[in-house]
Amino acid sequence: MKKTLSLFFCLFVFSQLFGVFYDIDAVFEPEALSISGTVTVDTDGIETRFLLLPNLSSEDNPFIHSLFEQGKNKMEILGVYNPAGEPLNYKLETYPATLVGAEELRRNSLLKVFTKEKRIIISFKTVFTESFQPEEAMLDGFFLWRFGWYPLLVEDVTGFALLPHSWDLKLSLPKGWTAVTGGEYIEEGRWKSNGDYFSCPIAFVNSEDYTSMTVDGNGFTVEVYYRKGQLGTASTIALNAIRVLQHHIPLLGDLKYSTIRILQDPYPGLYGITADGLVVLGDGFFTTANLWADGLLDPVAFYVVAHELTHLWFGIGAGVDFLKSNFLSEGMTDYVAHRTMFDLCERDDYLNWDAPDFMLILLSELGVPDTFSEADQLSFLDMKRAGVKAKIAAAVDEIPLNYQSYVYYQKAKRAFFMLEDYLGKEKLLEILKDYYEKFSGKTVYSEQFLSYFSNYVDREILEDLFLNPENFDPKVYPVSDGIRVDLQDRKVPVEILVETNNGSESFITTESTTIKVGNLKAVHVDPHMHTFDIERHNNHWPPILKMPGEKEPSNLDAYEFKTDSSIMFQSDGLEVSSNFIFTMFPYVKVGLTADSIYLYDGSIDNRYGAFLQFSPNNYVALALSYDELNGFGGELRLALPEKLNIGASAPLLSPRHNLVVQGGYVDSDSHYIDVLYDFNNVIKNGFEVSSEYFAAVLSGDFIDILGIYGGYVPEVDWTFTPILSVIYLKELNENDFIDPFYDLVTMEATSNEEDPLFSLVGGTDEFLELSLGVSVDLFSTRRMNFLNLFSIGGVGISLEADYRRFEEYRTIGLHASFVPLLYIVADTPVRIPITFSILYEPSEDISTLAFKIGISPGNSIFYGQVIGWLASPLMIQYDKMMKY
Numbered sequence: 001m002k003k004t005l006s007l008f009f010c011l012f013v014f015s016q017l018f019g020v021f022y023d024i025d026a027v028f029e030p031e032a033l034s035i036s037g038t039v040t041v042d043t044d045g046i047e048t049r050f051l052l053l054p055n056l057s058s059e060d061n062p063f064i065h066s067l068f069e070q071g072k073n074k075m076e077i078l079g080v081y082n083p084a085g086e087p088l089n090y091k092l093e094t095y096p097a098t099l100v101g102a103e104e105l106r107r108n109s110l111l112k113v114f115t116k117e118k119r120i121i122i123s124f125k126t127v128f129t130e131s132f133q134p135e136e137a138m139l140d141g142f143f144l145w146r147f148g149w150y151p152l153l154v155e156d157v158t159g160f161a162l163l164p165h166s167w168d169l170k171l172s173l174p175k176g177w178t179a180v181t182g183g184e185y186i187e188e189g190r191w192k193s194n195g196d197y198f199s200c201p202i203a204f205v206n207s208e209d210y211t212s213m214t215v216d217g218n219g220f221t222v223e224v225y226y227r228k229g230q231l232g233t234a235s236t237i238a239l240n241a242i243r244v245l246q247h248h249i250p251l252l253g254d255l256k257y258s259t260i261r262i263l264q265d266p267y268p269g270l271y272g273i274t275a276d277g278l279v280v281l282g283d284g285f286f287t288t289a290n291l292w293a294d295g296l297l298d299p300v301a302f303y304v305v306a307h308e309l310t311h312l313w314f315g316i317g318a319g320v321d322f323l324k325s326n327f328l329s330e331g332m333t334d335y336v337a338h339r340t341m342f343d344l345c346e347r348d349d350y351l352n353w354d355a356p357d358f359m360l361i362l363l364s365e366l367g368v369p370d371t372f373s374e375a376d377q378l379s380f381l382d383m384k385r386a387g388v389k390a391k392i393a394a395a396v397d398e399i400p401l402n403y404q405s406y407v408y409y410q411k412a413k414r415a416f417f418m419l420e421d422y423l424g425k426e427k428l429l430e431i432l433k434d435y436y437e438k439f440s441g442k443t444v445y446s447e448q449f450l451s452y453f454s455n456y457v458d459r460e461i462l463e464d465l466f467l468n469p470e471n472f473d474p475k476v477y478p479v480s481d482g483i484r485v486d487l488q489d490r491k492v493p494v495e496i497l498v499e500t501n502n503g504s505e506s507f508i509t510t511e512s513t514t515i516k517v518g519n520l521k522a523v524h525v526d527p528h529m530h531t532f533d534i535e536r537h538n539n540h541w542p543p544i545l546k547m548p549g550e551k552e553p554s555n556l557d558a559y560e561f562k563t564d565s566s567i568m569f570q571s572d573g574l575e576v577s578s579n580f581i582f583t584m585f586p587y588v589k590v591g592l593t594a595d596s597i598y599l600y601d602g603s604i605d606n607r608y609g610a611f612l613q614f615s616p617n618n619y620v621a622l623a624l625s626y627d628e629l630n631g632f633g634g635e636l637r638l639a640l641p642e643k644l645n646i647g648a649s650a651p652l653l654s655p656r657h658n659l660v661v662q663g664g665y666v667d668s669d670s671h672y673i674d675v676l677y678d679f680n681n682v683i684k685n686g687f688e689v690s691s692e693y694f695a696a697v698l699s700g701d702f703i704d705i706l707g708i709y710g711g712y713v714p715e716v717d718w719t720f721t722p723i724l725s726v727i728y729l730k731e732l733n734e735n736d737f738i739d740p741f742y743d744l745v746t747m748e749a750t751s752n753e754e755d756p757l758f759s760l761v762g763g764t765d766e767f768l769e770l771s772l773g774v775s776v777d778l779f780s781t782r783r784m785n786f787l788n789l790f791s792i793g794g795v796g797i798s799l800e801a802d803y804r805r806f807e808e809y810r811t812i813g814l815h816a817s818f819v820p821l822l823y824i825v826a827d828t829p830v831r832i833p834i835t836f837s838i839l840y841e842p843s844e845d846i847s848t849l850a851f852k853i854g855i856s857p858g859n860s861i862f863y864g865q866v867i868g869w870l871a872s873p874l875m876i877q878y879d880k881m882m883k884y
Contacts, residue, residue: 020044020165020196024150027172028179028204033138035202036078036125039150043120046155048113051095051162052077053148054126054136055109062104063647065686066715071129071137075151078123080113085121089114096157099323099397102647111151122151132779134267134282140781141206142266146275147199160323164196164441171202178207180225180263182277193276194256196441198319201275203263209782210264217242220255226264226286227782233286236298237262240305241279247340251429252313253436260309266781268793268827270300272308276316279308284827287783288791292825293357299341299349300826303372306337314432318439323649324395325446326404327466331392331412336432338372338413339425348372363825370554373529377536377556379410381586384471384534385618386641386653391469393446400643400653410532415465417530421508422493423456431456461510464491474525475538482516483523483541485509494531497524537584555585573599589613593627619655631666644684656680672696672703686713704732720776727769736763740806744837744850757811757841757848764806773800773815783823794821796831804839813839830855 026037054073061069080088095109113120126149131137135144153163169191171179180203183191193200205225212225215238222241226234241262249255257277265273269282285301311317314336315329322329341348350369353360369375383389383406390399392412399407420428435452450462474494475486485496487509497506501519506527515523525539533539536557546558560583568575576598581591590612597605609627619639626632639655646652658678665671678690692707711725729738746755753759775798783791796819804811817835824830833854840847 020046020153020163022150022165022167022200024167024169024200026150026169028143028174028177030138030143030174030177030204032127033130034125034127035145035149037150038121038123040119040121041151041153043118043153045118046153046163048115048117048120049154049157050111050113050122050151051148051154051157051160052092052109052111052151054128055092055107056095056100056105057136059105059107061102061647063102063645064683065713066717067686067713067721068683070133071131073126073128073136076125076127077111077151078125080111080123081121082115082117083119083121088117088120097159097323099159099395099649101649102645105647110154110157124151126150132267132777132781134265134269134271135273135280139266141209142204142781144201144203144263144265144280146201146273146278146280149202150200159321162198164198164319166193166196167200168192169200169202173204176207177204178210178225179204180261180278182257182261182275184258194258197276198316199275201278203278203280205263213238215239215242217245219249220245220257221259222262223259224262224264227266230264230286233289234264236289236301237281237285237305240302241309243344244302244306244309244340247344248310248313248336252336252433253440255312255317257312260312262305266783268783268823268829270297270304270827272304274308274311274316277312279305281305281308282827283783284823288785288823288827291785291788291791291823292359292363293352293355295352295355296357296359296825298352299345299372300351302345303337303341303348306340307333310336310340313436317441318436319441319443321443321445325393325444325449326396326408327392327412327415328444328446328449330405330408331416332432334409334413335416335420338417339420339429341372350375359825374554374556376410376414377529377533377554379406380471380532380534381556382406382618383411385586385616387617388653389469389471391467393466394469396649399650401646401648401650402652402654404650412466414530414532418465418493418532419453419457421495421530422461422510427456458491460491461493471534472532473535473538474531474533476523476525476541477538478541479514482514483520485513485515485523485525487512492531494526495528497527499523555583559584570597573597587615595627631664631670633664634662636661646683652683654683668697669700670698672698682713686715687711701735702733703735703737705738706730706732720774722772722774725769725771727767729767731765734765736761736765738764738767738806740764740767740769740804740811741839741850744839744852747849747851755848755850757839757844757846758850760809760841760844760846761807766806768805769802771800771802773798775799775817777821779821789824790830791823792820793823793829795819796821796833809841809843811839811841813837 021042023040024037026035028035052075054075057070058072058074077090077092080090082088090111090113092108093110093112094103095106100106129137132139135146155163169181169183171189173179181191182199182201183193186192209227210225211228212223213234215222222238224234224238241260245260260277260279262279262281264283264286265280266283268284270284271282273280281304285297289297289301310333311329314332320326320328338348348371350371351363369378383403386403388400388403390407392407392415394407396404450466453462472490472492473488477484487494491510493508493510495506495508497504498515498517499522500517501521523541526533537543537559540557544553544558546553546555546560548561548563563578563580565576565578576596578594579591581589583589591610593609593611595607599605607628609625611625613623615621619641621637623635638659640657641653641655643651643653656679658680660676663673672695674692674694676690676692678688680688682688688711690709694703694705696703708728709726711723713721713723716722731737740761741752741758746752746758749755775796777794777796779794780792783793785791798817800815802813802815804813815835815837817833819831819833822830822832835852837850838847839850
């Protein structure tokens with residue numbers, strides 16, 4: 001949620017202006033969490049209006065719960081003066097650009113100075129928070145702020161129009177700190193830009209923790225600043241940077257930076273962020289890069305380094321309007337990065353699949369994409385299944401917040417790959433080099449881009465690529481006079497591969513066509529995954545069938561038949577399961593199952609079954625099954641997507657209303673249905689409520705249970721998170737089928753049935769649980785790896801008191817949870833909640849000790865009970881509570 005709820009401080013619109021100069025004299029005060037100083041600005045006659053970027057996050061966001069807010073930063077204006085030191089009148093106003101976000105979040109973000117002076121002096125103080133964030137906050141011994149930590153002169157306040165400017169930076173640092181900037185080093189404590197930059201990025205690192213290495217790239221220098229003890233991964237990053245820059249400079253043109261600095265950010269993750277002359281990489285490329293298998297993440301590291309360095313040409317070099325034309329930054333950059341991977345690595349593997357490690361077998365079975373091309377294709381599938389349509393050249397308010405990256409990165413990248421097919425790789429790179437030389441240091445808008453590329457590509461093709469919001473789904477199928485390639489009336493470049501008995505050949509077309517070739521064997525549309533096609537199974541004639549044991553092609557293209565087997569040891573014997581499965585990913589999966597149980601007495605129990613899974617989109621999923629032991633089973637999941645206003649530039653597309661229906665039928669004496677409705681409004685108001693109805697016939701007994709659940713996080717600005725929750729269950733026929741200690745395991749007996757407290761009742765027909773707790777996360781900025789299996793990144797602690805009522809009994813419980821935050825391969829977070837409990841029943845004067853343990857990927861906001869539909873709804877799983 002951190003990324004989606006930010007106000008996108010890196011989204012800037014730049015406009016061209018020469019002559020603006022900043023003389024910055026600043027003091028970094030880590031104990032005061034501030035940077036203060038003066039900035040002398042030569043405005044060159046531009047109206048004196050300044051964007052105070054930190055103030056865009058200085059106020060509470062009224063559109064979301066405080067649980068999801070980031071730390072609050074603020075810039076204070078201490079005074080504005082003319083060169084003679086005389087005070088000037090000024091005023092703080094609301095920044096007008098509506099694309100930034102809600103008005104409530106733009107207040108006091110525009111500084112207007114009432115003067116005709118061409119040189120003014122601003123005294124300012126930027127105050128930041130100490131919180132666990134990748135930038136614009138203090139982490140233990142680390143601080144980074146890329147854009148706008150000082151007042152920025154703006155010309156067009158209807159967007160984010162920051163002016164390119166040259167600067168001279170003088171910094172005063174406390175002892176023990178090292179500054180890392182994007183400028184040219186002049187002398188101790190002083191750096192200058194080499195001409196006009198769009199930014200003056202700064203980072204401060206603890207000198208005892210960080211060291212650096214310098215590599216000469218023959219015309220430029222790469223400096224890598226990294227945590228001590230991580231020379232190996234830092235060397236890999238430096239080598240990647242040298243290879244990419246030596247590849248880029250001849251193809252795209254010279255850079256204005258003599259030194260490129262790369263910095264390790266202690267915040268976890270596989271990410272990169274860039275400003276002028278400075279690239280920052282997430283800690284996942286350093287501390288946890290070699291978990292499970294050495295070199296496993298080498299392809300990802302290369303790709304991200306290539307992407308971030310390419311921004312020095314596109315996005316940071318040739319400026320763009322990031323709020324209206326972000327594809328010109330991210331899409332163009334991602335195309336060049338992906339193309340570079342093909343050029344220098346020959347393949348675009350997502351992970352190092354050639355690493356000699358058994359762990360790769362496990363990863364290949366977990367659905368990790370084989371290549372970056374497949375990963376991109378999954379993005380288009382997700383857009384289609386979510387019902388999202390958007391043109392590539394859309395402004396940020398035209399695309400749901402959580403789908404913008406798919407459009408600006410993946411879809412735009414594929415548009416440039418389609419242009420590569422149309423023009424040829426060498427010609428397109430030649431055009432991009434000229435584009436950079438023409439627009440370096442200038443703002444490029446969508447229309448300028450289209451006009452420029454119209455010199456090389458038909459305008460109709462460009463508009464269909466970048467201005468058409470409709471999804472693209474080309475098809476190939478037989479017709480009476482041949483094989484029809486149907487581009488759905490689109491005028492976009494697509495490669496067609498034709499296979500005959502005499503060989504194969506390919507051609508590029510921008511319109512539908514019919515293949516009338518003799519001895520035809522196969523026709524393939526977009527064989528190299530260059531288009532933004534949303535569905536590839538219909539790209540092949542005849543359709544591709546992938547048989548058991550075959551690794552190619554991708555299940556994104558092929559209808560797959562496969563077999564799998566498993567062996568499980570049981571108390572009474574050995575169970576061997578075999579399945580034969582047909583898959584049309586990700587919509588349909590159909591299978592036949594066979595289970596054989598080899599009992600210790602020598603007998604064999606065989607049973608057979610079948611299953612069907614169908615999911616037409618992200619909001620509907622149906623599963624049906626049958627086997628000879630358990631009979632028929634089914635589950636239907638429905639979700640209602642909504643566009644939620646969270647105060648950002650665009651709404652968040654997310655389902656809050658969810659319905660789950662489960663059922664099973666063995667025979668007339670054993671069947672059930674379970675209906676759960678969940679409303680998750682945590683992001684807006686901090687609460688979630690659910691209701692559930694369970695009806696069953698079990699061995700002739702009729703069961704009807706109604707359940708109501710609720711959780712609420714109060715809106716408080718505390719260092720710890722409070723939560724209130726309630727669970728109420730009622731068996732309407734007064735049958736004692738509810739276990740009041742459904743979630744706990746005794747520590748005082750061999751089973752719950754033998755525990756003095758848990759055995760008070762075998763079950764109850766009515767149950768109430770009220771709980772109140774608090775939790776806190778303690779993150780570590782110095783993660784430690786354990787046996788190359790996982791990295792320890794922190795711990796969550798929660799304390800909870802609960803009250804349980806059942807029959808004539810009342811229990812009071814105290815629960816302490818310890819939740820290690822572990823990171824596994826690819827910096828994936830995993831929480832393992834371990835809870836110890838003491839419970840007391842006063843009427844019987846009985847107490848007991850108990851525990852529970854679990855595992856959950858990602859982050860949760862509470863450890864005893866997790867709120868959130870996508871993680872685990874606040875509900876009771878009846879299969880754990882029923883005493884059948």
